[in-house]
Amino acid sequence: MASLTAIGEDEIGSKGTGDEFYAWCARGELRLRRCNACREWCHVPRVTCPNCAAIDWAWERVKGTGRVYTWTVVHRAMHPAFMGDVPYAVVVVELDEGPRIVSGVVDCPLEALEMEMPVEVVFERSDRWGDRVLPRFRRAPGSKALRGAGGIAR
Amino acid sequence: MADPKRSAACIVGIGETKYGRDKGASHTNLALQLEASIRAIADAGLQRRDIDGIMPFQNLANAEEIVANLGCDRVRFAATVAMGGASPVASLALAADVLAAGRASAILIPAGWAAFSGPRTRELVLDPARLPGGVIAGDYYFPHGYTAPMQWYAVMAQRHMYEFGTTREQLGAVAVAMRKHAQLNPNAVMRGKPMTMADYLASPMLADPYKMLDCCIETDGAAAFVVTTEERARDLGRPIVRVEAAAAAQPHPADEITNRKNIFETGLGRAAPEAFGRAGVRPTDLDFAMIYDCFTFELIHQVEELGLCARGEGGPFVEGGRIELGGELPINTHGGLLSEAHVVGMNHVVEAVRQLRGDCGTRQVANAELGVVTGWGDFGDGSVAILSRR
Ligand SMILES: [Zn+2]
Numbered sequence: 001m002a003s004l005t006a007i008g009e010d011e012i013g014s015k016g017t018g019d020e021f022y023a024w025c026a027r028g029e030l031r032l033r034r035c036n037a038c039r040e041w042c043h044v045p046r047v048t049c050p051n052c053a054a055i056d057w058a059w060e061r062v063k064g065t066g067r068v069y070t071w072t073v074v075h076r077a078m079h080p081a082f083m084g085d086v087p088y089a090v091v092v093v094e095l096d097e098g099p100r101i102v103s104g105v106v107d108c109p110l111e112a113l114e115m116e117m118p119v120e121v122v123f124e125r126s127d128r129w130g131d132r133v134l135p136r137f138r139r140a141p142g143s144k145a146l147r148g149a150g151g152i153a154r
Numbered sequence: 155m156a157d158p159k160r161s162a163a164c165i166v167g168i169g170e171t172k173y174g175r176d177k178g179a180s181h182t183n184l185a186l187q188l189e190a191s192i193r194a195i196a197d198a199g200l201q202r203r204d205i206d207g208i209m210p211f212q213n214l215a216n217a218e219e220i221v222a223n224l225g226c227d228r229v230r231f232a233a234t235v236a237m238g239g240a241s242p243v244a245s246l247a248l249a250a251d252v253l254a255a256g257r258a259s260a261i262l263i264p265a266g267w268a269a270f271s272g273p274r275t276r277e278l279v280l281d282p283a284r285l286p287g288g289v290i291a292g293d294y295y296f297p298h299g300y301t302a303p304m305q306w307y308a309v310m311a312q313r314h315m316y317e318f319g320t321t322r323e324q325l326g327a328v329a330v331a332m333r334k335h336a337q338l339n340p341n342a343v344m345r346g347k348p349m350t351m352a353d354y355l356a357s358p359m360l361a362d363p364y365k366m367l368d369c370c371i372e373t374d375g376a377a378a379f380v381v382t383t384e385e386r387a388r389d390l391g392r393p394i395v396r397v398e399a400a401a402a403a404q405p406h407p408a409d410e411i412t413n414r415k416n417i418f419e420t421g422l423g424r425a426a427p428e429a430f431g432r433a434g435v436r437p438t439d440l441d442f443a444m445i446y447d448c449f450t451f452e453l454i455h456q457v458e459e460l461g462l463c464a465r466g467e468g469g470p471f472v473e474g475g476r477i478e479l480g481g482e483l484p485i486n487t488h489g490g491l492l493s494e495a496h497v498v499g500m501n502h503v504v505e506a507v508r509q510l511r512g513d514c515g516t517r518q519v520a521n522a523e524l525g526v527v528t529g530w531g532d533f534g535d536g537s538v539a540i541l542s543r544r
Contacts, residue, residue: 015289016289016293017293018293021294044290044294044410044413050407069313070310070313070316071309072305072308072309072312072361072362072363072364073359073361073362074360075360075361075362076358076359076361077299078302078304078305079296079299079301079302080280081299085299088299090298090300090305090309099413100413101294101412102294102295102298102300104298115312115316129292129299130297134297
């Protein structure tokens, strides 16, 4: 691994945006930060808009559809909270609006995971890292697997 | 090559501890670094009091305690570069500028840790606030079980395999080459433990595509080197290893991989053209390369980012023994982080110096005159130094 170095970001004052993001998820809505000044999406959230430097954010709802940009299947958890879940997939979904979001899959056998697979958001409660309702993704109409062609063999 | 008359920084001293994985060991980061530092200063032919600059590694020791222990009472420059595993080579780049500016005359760069026997490193991964990415990782990565560098980098490797057809066996070729080199290195943790491609393929999957043998080895150990001006180096009568050029850069955004416009963008991709340009050499001039190999794909990735081949061609580049001793461009002749030791890339600098001095024994690259060493840290911070024997 790269050496692990960044200690104490909490102390520097960044409290994060998770509470707001997951509050929307609990209501069944996937919302990302969007700049009111230049209308660029911004995920992960920042304090100032990297595009125009405004500090004027809205949490705007996205369609919740996209495609699997990349993924990994974790066979050995590095954090004890996830040891009971292996093997599990971590997917990076490129949303139709542009931003990419780290997530997981539901109703999708791991061998059916495919690059560029169309997916849509569902919400699932998890107590692995706090007790939160998480945005997860399932195969959407148009994915090969749902058409019965099967996933790629690895 | 750059003007040989131009004054350059020179690495004049190198030092290492034993690299090991002994369960009962009770090393401290500080003691390991002091041991390596004392060796490096002696190797340079300097006295400890001659050290007037120090650049310790972030969070592994601080300048004050190292300086106090070594009795260096004339220190006038102390700084830490915060680029994770890219820091040692990035520190070398900054040290060269500091020496040129006359703000120090002999700079010690140490790093090391009890990464195997010490509790800290293992505990570190439990708390996102202590990882690169910090709050972002806690809010958006950890809830999905995306908790460790191995997993963060795995998605880059996976996408590379999809876009460019990089294969499992190409990842394996890196692991096998590193292990082969380690057999020739008495200080390599994996000496005496040879590995075949079949062994590699049979190793357990940790985070697809990374198997256990795609990952570097947590090690107890430290290394250090001393950088000084060319004039001083010549006075010392030590073999001259010149820093022809060194540079460092970050990708954008530096703290988040998944939303980069191009997921393969790295700091090295920016730093390398700068370094080669200033040194006035081309990648094809190199006799060897020492590349930060935290994971097999990251070596392939950096081969591309260095400009040794085009993006997407790193897989074929590492095949067919091309990166092994005797091959077209030997890479990590010490065995790298994968098979010598994970000493945050310090060992890559040390090995580059040893090659240029001609001190590598059975793993010596014949007539090694020009080499490159890279660093990779956090989410793709990059550093590079082009070193020559003069
Ligand atoms: Zn904006």
